Amino acid sequence: MxxxxxxxxxxxxxxxxxxxxxxxxxxxxxxxxxxxxxxxxxxxxxxxxxxxxxxxxxxxxxxxxxxxxxxxxxxxxxxxxxxxxxxxxxxxxxxxxxxxxxxxxxxxxxxxxxxxxxxxxxxxxxxxxxxxxxxxxxxxxxxxxxxxxxxxxxxxxxxxxxxxxxxxxxxxxxxxxxxxxxxxxxxxxxxxxxxxxxxxxxxxxxxxxxxxxxxxxxxxxxxxxxxxxxxxxxxxxxxxxxxxxxxxxxxxxxxxxxxxxxxxxxxxxxxxxxxxxxxxxxxxxxSDDKGLVLPPKLAPFQVVIVPIYKTDEEADRISEFAKRLTAEFKQAGISVKFDNRDTHKPGFKFAEHEYRGVPVRIAVGPRDLDNGTVEVARRDTLTKEVVAQGELVSTIKGLLEEIQSNLYNRALKHREDNTCKVDTWDEFTAKLEEGGFIYAHWDGTPETEQKIKELTKATIRCIPIGNAKEDGKCILTGNPSTQRVVFARAY
RNA sequence: CGGGGUGUAGCGCAGCCCGGUUAACGCGCCUGCUUUGGGAGCAGGAGAUCGCAGGUUCGAAUCCUGCCACCCCGACCA
Known part of the structure; x- marks a missing residue:
């Protein structure tokens, strides 16, 4: 943050x-x-x-x-x-x-x-x-x-x-x-x-x-x-x-x-x-430096509507529009919150919903009402675009799915980028400092595992299901091993 | 349980070494006016038994003693 x-x-x-x-x-x-x-x-x-x-x-x-x-x-x-x-x-x-x-x-x-x-x-x-x-x-x-x-x-x-x-x-x-x-x-x-x-x-x-x-x-x-x-x-x-x-x-x-x-x-x-x-x-x-980022399927509300107005008359018009929109969203199975608090300004609300991780934000002001548009911002990429009101429900529905899969793919890429195989002790300790999952050979004994933990704070996270068999030598003892296991420092 | 550190307003902190009578500042809070498309501005205001208990002193947030609480680092762990 x-x-x-x-x-x-x-x-x-x-x-x-x-x-x-x-x-x-x-x-x-x-x-x-x-x-x-x-x-x-x-x-x-x-x-x-x-x-x-x-x-x-x-x-x-x-x-x-x-x-x-x-x-x-x-x-x-x-x-x-x-x-x-x-x-x-x-x-x-x-x-x-x-x-x-x-x-x-x-x-x-x-x-x-x-x-x-x-x-x-x-x-x-x-x-x-x-x-x-x-x-x-x-x-x-x-x-x-x-x-x-x-x-x-x-x-x-x-x-x-x-x-x-x-x-x-x-x-x-x-x-x-x-x-x-x-x-x-x-x-x-x-x-x-x-x-x-x-x-x-x-x-x-x-x-x-x-x-x-x-x-x-x-x-x-x-x-x-x-x-x-x-x-x-x-x-x-x-x-x-x-x-x-x-x-x-x-x-x-x-x-x-x-x-x-x-x-x-x-x-x-x-x-x-x-x-x-x-x-x-x-x-x-x-999550990122601006706060929480929630996958749409977990968000208490997936969309927040923030009204922007100067006069009571504008507030009323926007409110009416937002209520109509809310009903349409609910019909489409999208959970939505209309943030009509008059105790906070739009900028404050933008920031607040951002660090609370609301996946999609819709801003509506007088300008939008005149143009038949809204401003749509997505939390995962922090990008904004103007969308015509007529296609809003389908746009948001698609966007939520996209955010959900984008978050998964981003996390998967991060894991892949930080996963490696090592064969020597020096490589192992060097890679550990970088963080991530390390596939390495281990002789299968609790003593060796314990020793590695004492030396490096790394533990064997798991032996992956369906792990490929592969002959090799334990990174610590050099004793024979039949498969690589996943090492990492853990929470 | 070992090592280190910190307790002052709702939060973050200054003051403490070198005692001196209105305990400073920022955020937040309250009121009013102006504001409202990315965390508003100005003016005014409220809010503190300075962690607790003793002691020293004319006088203690400040010095001394004891206690308590919390935080960080280790060992343990989903």
Whole structure:
């Protein structure tokens, strides 16, 4: 964000630019609670669009929504060893259930109101859900369970950033139960495809589908699938994950079913989620120094009409025209806002809608009314043109589609321009400084991966699905490798 | 939890080293008039227990002690 206002440009300081933008575009702000954000109405409206779209996609693939408790008994957590180890360090814990008046004013925790068993504020819900599923499943006839939950979770992060990493965040978590391993794997892969489809076709964010290495795998999963996106600064952002959990949670919570053959077996599981972090991905994929840039499919309103007038009479004429236009747009499935506030001048509104990322702006003044035209400005290219009123609806409809695909193509080109292959350690470390995705050989061991991370802060983002096999030598150890994996520094 | 830093109006900050009685400035806010095709101009106005608690002093935003909060850098992470 630049201009006469004191906001950082991407070039100057990418991370400051991000923070400034989130606040300036009215998406969210830091709250009185450390690490927790307030999502403001405009930001929440974008999140709601994401929710609506995803929710429909989940339902189209056979899922239903449910809701499980915020609190999880501590004992549940210890039942799956890898899981507890993964999350233990960042859990908020409820220990008491009552306050009392303190001597000398104020209130304090009542020491007599200590809970018999502490409650964990959910960092994710596998445990409480699998404990519940035990009661839901007896027979193969009870399977599959295809449940999703929209909720908040808490992970006590040391360092937080609006949307990217907050102590509390909103997300959805799907938790499914299946009779066979194959079915569960299919489910995990299917949901990865749903996420990729959503990212690319709605958020206009190109993503790499892949699987995580053992080091990066979800605590308690046998396989973690992910979609990885590249931000403008070349860093990777994990945009969604889908896990094949095997029978780990079924065994931990004793969830068994009787099959057609009369034999008992443990249930197979998946879980998958995306969070408000997608807001961060959206920002860091498309936005520019003038503020937020929204893909039309995500914009709370796709078109804003700004009237320009001097007299009340002019205002009335424009208002009448704008109302007619609004109705036509709605008919055509275009969402529109008529910004008729008389407390702000046109120039102010232009700037405001710009940094809030409204895809298309229409300005109408007396001159336009006389000429039968309007001025149409698009946010992605910052270009303007005069359009005849008669062809406006079709023009805008086409323009919105063009903006949507332009944003995607622009982001895809950026990713391609910043993706490379390297074969030596020196090349690798040099390329890392430039940012981007690096395809390189790795000997397949967690130790090497860990070592590379310590040396360079780069992690293996994923092993792309359908990755080509290729013999080579590990960039660090020189040991044989059968394929290249994707390295990057990540958020 | 280790290292560094900062707390003064809604926001951003000056003043502090060298104590002195109306705590400065910019943005924002309110009122009025003129304005309105890219963040308006002028005039007037409101708004601050100087993070908290002690101490030194005739006098503390300023010096001393303790506490609290937040930010940045690391380890952790969607």
């Amino acid at each position: 630049s201009d006469k206002f004191d906001y950082a440009t991407r070039e100057e300081n990418y991370s400051k630019w991000y923070n400034d933008l989130v606040v300036k575009a009215d998406l969210a702000e830091n709250s009185a609670v450390r690490g927790c954000m307030v999502i403001k109405p405009y930001g929440y409206a974008i999140w709601e669009k994401m929710q609506q779209t995803l929710d429909t996609m989940f339902k189209d693939t056979g899922h239903v929504n449910a809701y499980f408790p915020l609190f999880i008994p501590k004992s549940f957590f210890s039942k799956e060893a890898a899981h507890v180890e993964g999350f233990a360090k960042e859990c908020a814990v409820v220990t008491h259930y009552r306050l009392r008046n303190a001597e000398g004013g104020g209130i304090e925790v009542d020491p007599d109101a200590k809970l018999e068993e502490e409650l964990i504020v959910r960092p994710t819900s596998e445990t409480i859900i699998w404990n519940t599923y035990r009661g839901w499943v007896q027979s193969y006839r009870d399977l599959p369970i295809l449940v999703n939950q929209w909720c908040n979770v808490v992970r006590w992060e040391m360092r937080t950033r609006l949307f990217l990493r907050t102590a509390e965040f909103l997300w959805q978590e799907g938790h499914t139960a299946h009779a066979t391993s194959q079915e569960a794997v299919f489910e995990a892969e299917q949901m990865l495809d749903v996420y990729a489809d959503f990212a690319e076709n709605f958020l206009a964010i190109p993503v790499l589908k892949g699987i995580k290495t053992a080091n990066e795998r979800f605590a308690g999963a046998l396989e973690t699938y992910c979609i990885e996106a590249m931000m403008q600064d070349g860093k990777a952002l994990q945009a969604g994950t889908s896990h094949f959990l095997g029978q780990n949670f079924a065994k931990a919570f004793d969830v068994k079913f009787t099959g057609k053959d009369g034999k008992q077996d443990y249930v197979w599981a998946t879980s998958w989620g995306v969070s408000t972090r997608l807001m961060g991905a959206l920002i860091m994929t498309h």
